[in-house]
Structure formats: structure tokens, C-alpha cells
Amino acid sequence: MSFSPTQWHAGPVAAAGALMVSLALTVGAAQAQDKTFTMKITTPTLNAALDIYAKVYAEAVEKDSGGRIKVEIYPASRLGTIPRQIEGTQFGAIQCAIIPPEFFVGLDERFEVLAAPGLVTSASQGHRVAADPAVQKFYLALGAEKGLHGVAVAYAEPSEVIAKNAIRHLADFKGKKIRIFASEFQSAAFKRLGTTPTAMSPSDVLPALQQGSLDASVAGVELLSGLHFYDAAKYITMTNHAAIFYLVELSKKWFDSLPPDLQQIVAKDAASTVTGFQQRADEIDNAAAKVWTDNGGELIKLPADEQAEMLKMLATVGVDVSKTKPALAEAYKIVSDAAQRAH
Numbered sequence: 001m002s003f004s005p006t007q008w009h010a011g012p013v014a015a016a017g018a019l020m021v022s023l024a025l026t027v028g029a030a031q032a033q034d035k036t037f038t039m040k041i042t043t044p045t046l047n048a049a050l051d052i053y054a055k056v057y058a059e060a061v062e063k064d065s066g067g068r069i070k071v072e073i074y075p076a077s078r079l080g081t082i083p084r085q086i087e088g089t090q091f092g093a094i095q096c097a098i099i100p101p102e103f104f105v106g107l108d109e110r111f112e113v114l115a116a117p118g119l120v121t122s123a124s125q126g127h128r129v130a131a132d133p134a135v136q137k138f139y140l141a142l143g144a145e146k147g148l149h150g151v152a153v154a155y156a157e158p159s160e161v162i163a164k165n166a167i168r169h170l171a172d173f174k175g176k177k178i179r180i181f182a183s184e185f186q187s188a189a190f191k192r193l194g195t196t197p198t199a200m201s202p203s204d205v206l207p208a209l210q211q212g213s214l215d216a217s218v219a220g221v222e223l224l225s226g227l228h229f230y231d232a233a234k235y236i237t238m239t240n241h242a243a244i245f246y247l248v249e250l251s252k253k254w255f256d257s258l259p260p261d262l263q264q265i266v267a268k269d270a271a272s273t274v275t276g277f278q279q280r281a282d283e284i285d286n287a288a289a290k291v292w293t294d295n296g297g298e299l300i301k302l303p304a305d306e307q308a309e310m311l312k313m314l315a316t317v318g319v320d321v322s323k324t325k326p327a328l329a330e331a332y333k334i335v336s337d338a339a340q341r342a343h
Contacts, residue, residue: 037258039071039266041096042078042085044202048222048288049156049281050098050246051075056277057248060269065262076227081201090147092253100156101139101247102181103201107146110331111247112183114139115159116318118311119339120243123285126155127278128342130245135338138331139247149255151270152248154277157285158240162224163216164209166235166298170306179205179217186218189241189317193310202227209233220244221299225288230297237300239307241314248274 041058043051051073058071079085079094082103088094104111114135120126129135130153140150167173174194180186182199190197195216200208202223208214209232219229221236248270255263289299302310318336322329 039095043098046076047226057273077203092251095254102183113331115183116185117242117314125342130155132338149250149252154274156244157220159242164233167237176215222288225291230295
């Protein structure tokens with residue numbers, strides 16, 4: 001068999017080309033391994049479960065990535081109000097937002113279902129609800145079409161009410177202008193208690209209380225203690241009418257830019273940090289309550305019969321709000337079923 005000169009040289013030329021492609025791929029892979037990525041994490045709280053979780057998560061990511069991801073944490077809404085934080089995460093200017101789900105309702109109203117009153121009555125139940133596979137599957141996928149990549153759902157603390165004038169009885173709610181999270185469930189709940197609810201970002205609440213444009217606010221003890229709300233109002237009524245959860249949402253644009261091994265790290269570390277953080281989350285809540293009373297604040301419980309009456313009044317809010325909206329009703333069923341399983 002004979003070969004033409006062209007055929008004869010094709011083998012070495014092809015081999016050389018393949019070698020060059022292989023070298024280029026190797027160099028490209030090495031460069032990807034050498035490249036470092038910045039991960040800005042934003043939270044609306046200070047010295048609370050959300051930002052303390054962020055520190056633990058950041059340490060895990062930096063360690064497991066071998067320093068290829070450099071993490072910066074911005075607590076207490078330092079990167080803007082919550083709507084700005086969410087927008088920044090959607091568009092990639094912020095890489096990670098750790099925020100209660102209700103604040104994402106502008107993207108999809110189904111985000112708010114974990115805020116429905118009466119679902120969770122204890123921290124242990126809250127942790128189990130957050131870990132429920134159906135809740136995880138639903139929430140982590142919810143922002144995918146809006147520029148978000150969910151990696152964790154977690155329970156933070158009970159929801160309480162801070163007021164300038166003490167709320168010691170159910171009747172004391174009547175006529176008060178109260179700040180709520182951006183949730184139709186919360187709005188409906190507090191209308192039943194006779195208040196005028198208004199949605200507001202945490203960073204705006206303290207001056208509103210100081211100036212008297214608000215009488216009260218829904219919040220958790222951790223945020224209130226961490227941001228020194230006791231300078232503006234001394235009274236927290238421990239209503240425990242609902243639970244405060246938080247989502248760990250990554251910028252999808254940023255996540256998609258990561259090499260596969262780093263994608264696995266940021267997702268895995270988010271989930272494993274939640275699992276290892278549960279006991280610490282409860283300790284943070286107890287410490288925040290002590291900070292509140294140490295600084296002259298008072299923690300108030302409604303009389304037992306009035307507490308029971310309040311929870312009875314709010315028990316049907318979730319069903320009533322969602323029954324005319326099929327998608328919201330389906331989402332509410334997911335979390336309410338999980339809450340029943342977690343009892």
C-alpha cells in the first residue's frame with residue numbers, strides 16, 4: 001500500500017494539532033483552577049442567626065475552595081435595603097443574599113408561605129420544617145427563573161412584636177400602626193388583630209419608631225437586640241404567632257460562572273452549615289433575649305387565655321389568603337403538610 005505525500009504527513013500534523021488542543025485545554029483548566037472568585041454575602045441583621053450563619057458559611061467555603069473563593073460579609077443592610085439586596089443578587093453585583101423568604105414576594109408571591117401564622121410553635125419544629133425534603137425542593141427552585149439559585153432553607157427564630165407602648169393584652173393591638181414583613185399572610189393576620197399593617201424594610205423601622213410614625217413592628221428578638229432597638233422602644237410582646245425562616249440565595253449568574261467543583265462546594269457548604277448550625281441558632285436567640293433585658297427592655301407574654309385566643313383568630317389566615325390563588329394554595333399545602341409532619 002502506498003501513500004501520497006499529503007496522506008503521509010496528515011498523521012503527524014493531526015497529532016501535533018491534537019497535542020496543541022490538549023495543551024490549550026490543560027492550560028485553560030489550570031487557569032480556571034488558579035482563578036479566584038469574590039463572594040459578597042448580604043444580610044439585613046447584625047449579631048443574629050442570619051449574619052452569624054453567614055460567617056460560618058464563609059469560613060467553610062473559603063476552606064473547602066482552598067482560597068479560590070474570597071468571601072466578604074455585609075450585615076445590617078450595608079449593601080442597601082432588602083429590595084436592593086435582592087436586585088443586586090439577581091444581577092450578580094451581590095453573590096449571596098441571606099434573607100427571610102417573605103421579602104422575595106415581589107418576585108413570586110409563593111415565597112411568603114413560610115410566614116403564615118400558626119404553622120410553627122417551637123424551634124425544634126421550625127428546624128424540621130426547614131429540613132423537610134418537600135419544603136427544600138420547593139423553595140430552592142422557586143427563584144430559578146428570576147436570577148436566583150437557592151442553596152439552603154433554615155429556621156431562625158419566633159416572630160414577635162416590639163412596641164413603644166407595652167402590648168400586654170390582645171386589646172392593646174387595636175388601632176396601632178404596625179410594620180410587617182412584605183407578606184399578605186402577615187397583613188391579613190394583623191388586620192384581624194385590629195392594627196394597620198405596613199410593609200417596611202428593617203433598616204427603616206428604627207427611625208420610624210423613634211419618630212412616632214410607627215407604633216409597633218413585627219420582628220425577631222435577634223434583630224431587635226442586635227440593632228439596638230431598645231434605644232427606641234422597650235417592650236417586646238412574645239406573640240410567637242409565626243416563625244422567621246431565612247433563605248440562602250446565590251446569584252444564578254455568578255453560580256453559573258463558577259467551575260463545577262466550586263459550584264458543588266458553595267451548594268454543599270450552605271446545606272451542611274444549616275445542619276450544624278441548629279443548636280447554635282437556638283443559643284443565639286436565647287442570648288439576644290438576655291441582651292434585650294440587660295439593656296432595660298422588657299419581654300412580655302400575653303395572658304394564656306388571650307394567647308390562645310390570638311392563635312385561634314389567626315389559625316385560618318393561611319387557608320383564607322391562599323384559597324382563591326391555586327399556585328399559592330399549592331405552596332401553602334406544601335409547608336402546612338410539612339408542619340404537620342414536624343409536630
